[in-house]
Amino acid sequence: MEKENRVMDLNQIRITDPFWKEEQELVRREVIPYQWEALNDRIPGAAPSFAMHNFRAARALRLKAREPGFVPPVFTDVPFEVLPEDPARPEEGKFYGFLFQDTDLYKWIEAVAYSLINHPDHALQETASEAVHLIEEAQAEDGYLDTYYILNGRNREFTNLRDHHELYCFGHLTEAAVAWRRATGKNDLIRVAERFADYITRHIGAEEGKKHGYPGHEIAEMALVRLFGETGKRAYLDLARYFIDERGREPNYFALEGQPRPDWQGVEEPYSYYQAHKPVREQDEAKGHAVRAMYLYSGMADIARLTDDESLKNACRKLFRSVSREKMYITGGVGSTNHGEAFTFPFDLPNDMAYAETCAAIGLCFFARRMLEWDVRGEYADVMERALYNGVLSGIALDGKSFFYVNPLEVFPEANHRDLRKTHVKTVRQKWFGCACCPPNIARLIGSLGSYAFTENEDTLFVHLYMSASVTKTVDGKPCRIRMTADSSDPSGWTVRLTVDGAGDEGTDFTLALRLPAWCGEWRLDGADGAEQFVSDSYLYLRRRWREKDEVTLFLSSPVRFLRADSRVRENTGRIAVMHGPLVYCLEEADNGKDLNLLSLADGAGPGDVRFEEMDIAGRKTVALLAPGRRETPVNDRGLYFDADESESSPVTLRLIPYFMWANRGENEMQVWIRR
Numbered sequence: 001m002e003k004e005n006r007v008m009d010l011n012q013i014r015i016t017d018p019f020w021k022e023e024q025e026l027v028r029r030e031v032i033p034y035q036w037e038a039l040n041d042r043i044p045g046a047a048p049s050f051a052m053h054n055f056r057a058a059r060a061l062r063l064k065a066r067e068p069g070f071v072p073p074v075f076t077d078v079p080f081e082v083l084p085e086d087p088a089r090p091e092e093g094k095f096y097g098f099l100f101q102d103t104d105l106y107k108w109i110e111a112v113a114y115s116l117i118n119h120p121d122h123a124l125q126e127t128a129s130e131a132v133h134l135i136e137e138a139q140a141e142d143g144y145l146d147t148y149y150i151l152n153g154r155n156r157e158f159t160n161l162r163d164h165h166e167l168y169c170f171g172h173l174t175e176a177a178v179a180w181r182r183a184t185g186k187n188d189l190i191r192v193a194e195r196f197a198d199y200i201t202r203h204i205g206a207e208e209g210k211k212h213g214y215p216g217h218e219i220a221e222m223a224l225v226r227l228f229g230e231t232g233k234r235a236y237l238d239l240a241r242y243f244i245d246e247r248g249r250e251p252n253y254f255a256l257e258g259q260p261r262p263d264w265q266g267v268e269e270p271y272s273y274y275q276a277h278k279p280v281r282e283q284d285e286a287k288g289h290a291v292r293a294m295y296l297y298s299g300m301a302d303i304a305r306l307t308d309d310e311s312l313k314n315a316c317r318k319l320f321r322s323v324s325r326e327k328m329y330i331t332g333g334v335g336s337t338n339h340g341e342a343f344t345f346p347f348d349l350p351n352d353m354a355y356a357e358t359c360a361a362i363g364l365c366f367f368a369r370r371m372l373e374w375d376v377r378g379e380y381a382d383v384m385e386r387a388l389y390n391g392v393l394s395g396i397a398l399d400g401k402s403f404f405y406v407n408p409l410e411v412f413p414e415a416n417h418r419d420l421r422k423t424h425v426k427t428v429r430q431k432w433f434g435c436a437c438c439p440p441n442i443a444r445l446i447g448s449l450g451s452y453a454f455t456e457n458e459d460t461l462f463v464h465l466y467m468s469a470s471v472t473k474t475v476d477g478k479p480c481r482i483r484m485t486a487d488s489s490d491p492s493g494w495t496v497r498l499t500v501d502g503a504g505d506e507g508t509d510f511t512l513a514l515r516l517p518a519w520c521g522e523w524r525l526d527g528a529d530g531a532e533q534f535v536s537d538s539y540l541y542l543r544r545r546w547r548e549k550d551e552v553t554l555f556l557s558s559p560v561r562f563l564r565a566d567s568r569v570r571e572n573t574g575r576i577a578v579m580h581g582p583l584v585y586c587l588e589e590a591d592n593g594k595d596l597n598l599l600s601l602a603d604g605a606g607p608g609d610v611r612f613e614e615m616d617i618a619g620r621k622t623v624a625l626l627a628p629g630r631r632e633t634p635v636n637d638r639g640l641y642f643d644a645d646e647s648e649s650s651p652v653t654l655r656l657i658p659y660f661m662w663a664n665r666g667e668n669e670m671q672v673w674i675r676r
């Protein structure tokens with residue numbers, strides 16, 4: 001069976017699911033307006049973004065450049081983050097913020113675009129149109145567009161691809177441009193992206209006279225693939241492929257480009273931080289900065305699919321397994337150290353020191369979805385779902401107003417305030433960050449969720465994630481609507497019902513491919529009489545002529561699961577984590593009192609002893625899991641160390657809540673892995 005499949009246009013999908021609709025509404029009502037204020041530096045007490053300031057300054061400079069006697073700025077050393085001497089009075093015409101600050105605006109536009117597809121909003125579209133217009137006006141005549149270099153001096157553009165993020169900015173511009181065109185039908189931003197892409201193509205590539213470089217922070221690879229998809233221009237695919245092929249080759253480009261720089265100090269670190277330590281086809285272990293790694297692997301998976309490159313496919317498979325089998329938290333968080341926001345060695349997954357950046361979990365969703373596009377296997381969708389429901393959603397507060405950058409699995413707040421090794425872990429979500437990568441990244445993922453839940457090929461609709469939605473699938477030129485409801489209100493399992501709506505009088509022949517999640521104990525199917533039916537790689541395929549109002553119901557049992565970690569995950573020895581369906585659960589102080597370290601499961605307690613109880617957290621309904629446990633009696637009066645006689649404990653009921661809902665009731669302790 002031909003399994004290759006493609007991403008669906010979001011206009012074909014309407015999400016109606018109460019859970020996910022609520023998240024999309026939070027993005028629309030809270031995140032997007034707040035971020036617009038942040039981009040315009042209008043939020044009292046928050047670190048200013050300067051993103052709009054920079055674009056306005058670039059536009060002003062472009063106008064000035066037309067005047068006689070104009071002298072363009074000449075680059076002198078500028079720090080990675082530039083802040084005004086007087087924060088209240090940034091100088092006009094100067095660049096401020098991180099050198100990749102442009103991406104804040106691009107990510108906002110992308111999130112707005114998805115939101116407009118899901119919920120048309122004339123005023124919001126007008127605001128975003130003005131921002132798009134500003135970007136157009138800031139772009140240099142020759143197509144170059146990065147306000148950091150435009151304002152600081154283009155004489156040094158593309159001289160530090162390793163650290164200076166011009167290609168990263170280009171990538172986010174392009175992602176925004178594609179989304180913007182899909183949402184509004186307008187070509188303005190895509191023209192900007194194309195002009196910049198053409199400029200890059202003239203300066204970077206295999207040909208003599210061009211720089212033989214590639215992005216230090218990846219994303220341009222997958223963005224160019226989208227631009228190719230949108231425009232059909234082969235040059236964009238070729239450039240993406242060039243970036244993939246060139247990366248990590250000897251002599252290392254980052255070393256070559258660095259040597260002429262006055263601040264060059266030799267090769268200070270292995271290039272694994274940038275995934276440039278060896279050619280990508282030889283890489284078999286996830287290494288370096290986790291977000292960069294996820295973005296690279298996503299681009300590799302794209303190119304592997306489009307060029308049917310078996311060696312690249314193999315590298316993608318190995319890297320995916322390196323992540324999912326050795327380097328991923330149970331929450332789908334990846335990148336376990338603060339140092340370099342990076343992967344460490346296999347099975348090194350400390351709970352309280354975790355980094356697990358929200359963007360890295362988002363990147364894992366990107367990677368997994370791209371693997372599914374050419375290799376439909378449950379293992380990819382399971383990881384995508386795990387990250388989405390846990391390590392991604394934990395990044396945003398239930399009211400949509402604050403965000404985590406770092407997503408630990410265990411928190412004892414005093415340690416985060418007093419131990420410098422742990423201060424990267426925040427105990428409550430923050431309103432905004434100077435480096436605000438995560439909040440808009442969540443917004444664009446949640447806004448485009450439909451394209452993760454469903455993919456299609458000519459005659460098959462693939463359902464990877466279960467959520468209530470309606471999807472229009474076109475077969476032989478005939479549109480056919482499929483309504484899906486996914487009901488998880490019964491703790492014993494999920495009931496997924498698919499109803500065919502508008503298959504024409506004759507009916508339509510197509511296949512439904514329904515994922516059988518790893519968390520599902522047993523499944524049962526009703527209403528698929530006469531369908532050709534088989535299971536392959538954890539997908540249930542149903543092929544037949546579907547007629548109007550045909551309905552199939554898939555019941556997926558969701559037993560509570562107590563999970564152990566591989567013994568090499570040393571922190572989790574003697575501990576279990578609890579999952580129910582796709583959700584990871586945790587203990588929080590608000591429900592279980594202080595000193596979660598004293599709690600353990602009762603002897604012999606198993607998943608069958610868990611009870612369910614509806615509860616409300618910050619206005620959102622959820623189901624808590626109640627498990628029999630014990631609380632050790634603290635001993636604080638026998639010296640720091642004392643003879644290990646029997647410890648005393650008393651029975652308690654452990655109350656577990658979904659991990660993504662933690663830290664919505666103020667600062668407190670939290671723990672995912674529980675002593676048994």
Ligand SMILES: [Zn+2]
Nearest residue numbers: 357359437438
């Ligand atoms: Zn981030």
